[in-house]
Amino acid sequence: MKYCFQVIPELCTGCRTCELACAFKYAKDGKPGRSRIYPLAHAKDQYVPVVCFQCDDAACVRACMFDALRRNDETGAVELDKERCVKCEACVAACPFGCALTDTDQNEIVKCDLCQGDPVCARFCPEAALKYVEIED
Amino acid sequence: MKIDSIAKLDKWRKEIQTKQKAIKTKILICLGPGCLAGGSDKILKEFQTILKKKKIKDVLVESVKKTGCHGFCARGPMVIIEPLGIFYSKVKKVHVKDIIEKTLQKGEIIEKLLYKDPDTDKIYKEWRKIPFYARQQKIALRNVGQIDPDEITDYIVNGGYSALAKILKGMKPDEVIDQVSKSGLRGRGGAGFSTGRKWVTCAKAEENPHYVLCNGDEGDPGAFMDRCIMEGDPHTVLEGMIICAYAVGSQEGYIYVREEYPLAVVNLQKAIDDARKFGLLGDNILGTDLCFDLKISKGGGAFVCGESSALMRSVAGEIGEPRAKYVRSVLKGLHDKPTVLNNVETFANIPVIIEKGADWFAAIGTKKSTGTKAFSLAGKIKNTGLIEVPMGIKLKEIIYDIGGGINDNRKFKAVQTGGPSGGCLPADKLDLEVDFDTLADNGSMMGSGGMVVMDDRTCMVDVSRYFLNFLVEESCGKCVPCREGLFQLHKLNEKICEGKGTEDELKLMENLSKTIISGSLCGLGQSGPNPFLSTIMYFRDEYEAHVKKQECPGGVCKKLITYKINDDCNGCMACLSVCAASAITGKKKEQHTIDEVKCDRCGACYAVCNINAIDII
């Protein structure tokens, strides 16, 4: 069985619940802005939740010289192996979507890993603009 | 001329024999390190120049042969006239004319150049009879000092490459290994690992290619056995390696030589070039399917590069640092491929073992340490030099019978064996039989064969400090126990020499040694505390004198001694003139005095005074 993370910008109201949920799960003190998902306005009152696309041929994976970014075949996510990561920020510089970043508070690289197959953001999105759905192979 | 069959090799050998028979008299001039330092190259030239102009019956210019180290370095430069074996020692250039005119022309012996035993006053005409040589048995060094290392023909006429011919004629690789195993040969590089076992493992390894490496790093200060073999008989190393290559199925080999041995590099290269030219190296050796070639790899001369994994990395062009490995290098060695690494002397034994058979070899020496071992004798001993003796010989036989005893007939105190990380054995161990296991059981080791003899004017605490200092400088610095541990051990040792050590620190040193031994990455660290451990094992009283009484019983540690001139002084002024610190005052024919403050305890006055008017307190 395979899953796919879907973003439906049309449904997003910019309420930032996803961001908070993510931040509470991962960042120090639940600081937003350190989350892995960013509902950003592209026009007045129109939002797009920007989050890692888990690209097939991911720039971050290519950029990492230390093999710290690898795909988890079960969840489909590109995951960061913290034990291997030296925080050189190659992935941050390389991701064309800006979806890998440095958490300076915690001194670590931050990147969406789909919460190991249970993304909190999707769970908390009141508008169902974020979905983690089963797909056919 | 390519020698492309075994028959041709035999024919060639016969031809050389006939040719060399014409040269009835041979004048062997040792160009080993000791004699060379005494100017033996000039003696050689002088012989050649004079003989070019003179016609003497049975003597040709070709009669003059330069050879590798003949062994008796204390008596060098030496000239040996064969076939009579006349042994002229301490020869100078001015003597050459005499030797030619008297000995070569008229058959007269020049007595003052002969060796006179200082103890018995007996004069020896023939070198083989001299006690220094009489007790020796030469296998690895069989040709060193006897042949011209540059001439492949000299090697061949002495039976060279006949072992190679023998295996190619009718021995399978496993039969060769079988012989080596049965001979009981153990590695001469220090660890004493069974050579046969090493070869079997490599031969059986499935991965390819297989490499054959020769360890000619010889980093032990004062040791020069391997150097003398490489310089004096390079072909025997090649032959040993080719036989090994045949046995383990290798096509490529390297000889690792330190850069400080330029002559060894030159002579080995000449040997390799010659062997290639005559078809003894390269493709289809002696017309058979055997293909094997050799290169020299020069090392920067770090002691640790002699360690197997460091050596292999260095040969591969990487940093010569040991690599922690729990996979043996026989299986994953050079370029991570199966590799046989043996010492120079180990390889030098191989042709003889093949030629004379495993049983012959195994009958020499002791049961578990067969054959012979080369040693370099150094220190306060009369007959310094290079020797080869059967295993199992007693220490005292080496030191007194061969070595002639202690300089100035002083008292023997200790002998240090095994190089810098070896150990010191005291007088009550002189009856020990020298072999791998006995030495190890007594807190020392065989090592590569250095032997430094010390007399009663040696301070064992200072000896430990000296060797630790060497090891601190040679530690590669990769792992903590060796880098920091030996460093601190040496510092604490130094403190004791200065009389500032404490008993607690002695205990700390003993504990630290344990961690260095079991914690270090390579053999250097693992054996690093040996100088300290073996001296404190046998000479604890000396350590205690330093620590408890601030005294140096050996009279060596500068901070703990003072030189005083006693009433015997006759005012000869000898001491006054050698004192670099101008610490000695006194009028001619009156007793002199030493200013303790100015004196920097160099000991020059003590050495120069020949009426024992200076005391060390």
Add this chain to the structure above:
Amino acid sequence: MVKLQINGKTVEAREGEMLLAVMQRMGIEVPTQCHHEAIEPTGNCRLCMVEITKKNWDGWKKCVTSCLYPVEEGLIVETHNDKLFEIRKTILDLQLARSPHSDYVAKMASEYGLEKSSYPVEPQGDDCIMCYACTRICDVLGKSAIAPTMRGHEKIVAGPFGEAPPDCIGCLSCAFICPTDHIKWNDKGNTRTIWDKKFKLIKCKKCGKKTITREFADYLIEKRELPSEYFDTCDICKRQETADTMGALVVKAREATI
């Protein structure tokens, strides 16, 4: 799979796996300094030593570094005993003398009850513990710009001939991996300095935020075949770009349906 015994427990492990990995999986803690997942083990610090034996070794035991020792069938491993404690403590004690100013060393040593070194301290001793993590990470990067040079107690890590390493690309991996923060660097304005070498930092073409060095970016572009424009903007501006692009698509789609 291989079966072995660690501290009396029988465990299974993959062939070729190192003892340390198996121990970590079992939750057994041994101190390490030079170990890091991204680099090849070298066994420099010797702290992860364990004692091994086998049934047929007649009680003979051997100390090995667990980071480098591959699992073996029937191996019996002890990770904590008096001897190992003594080795670890002595190593840290020695480091305390060598690097007296390192908090990292002090903290590890204090876990072994060491507040000050038993050995004469070197007041000028720096914080480098010679773990080679920096040189090894640089090797993995494919640059090998720095290497251990000299030997013994004088050993240091440096560029060739002790000069600024020509091959360094200023990625800071060495500084980041250094457990004792011994490798110093700084970013001032557009310039990064490390190993006495200066680098230009890329400025985000939209907001001006500094990202990585030009040399590092160029290396990644060439080595990993990445489009160079990925490196022109910072992550924040790239996120906004992503929102703008996706937003535009949504608007377009909406207009199309109307």
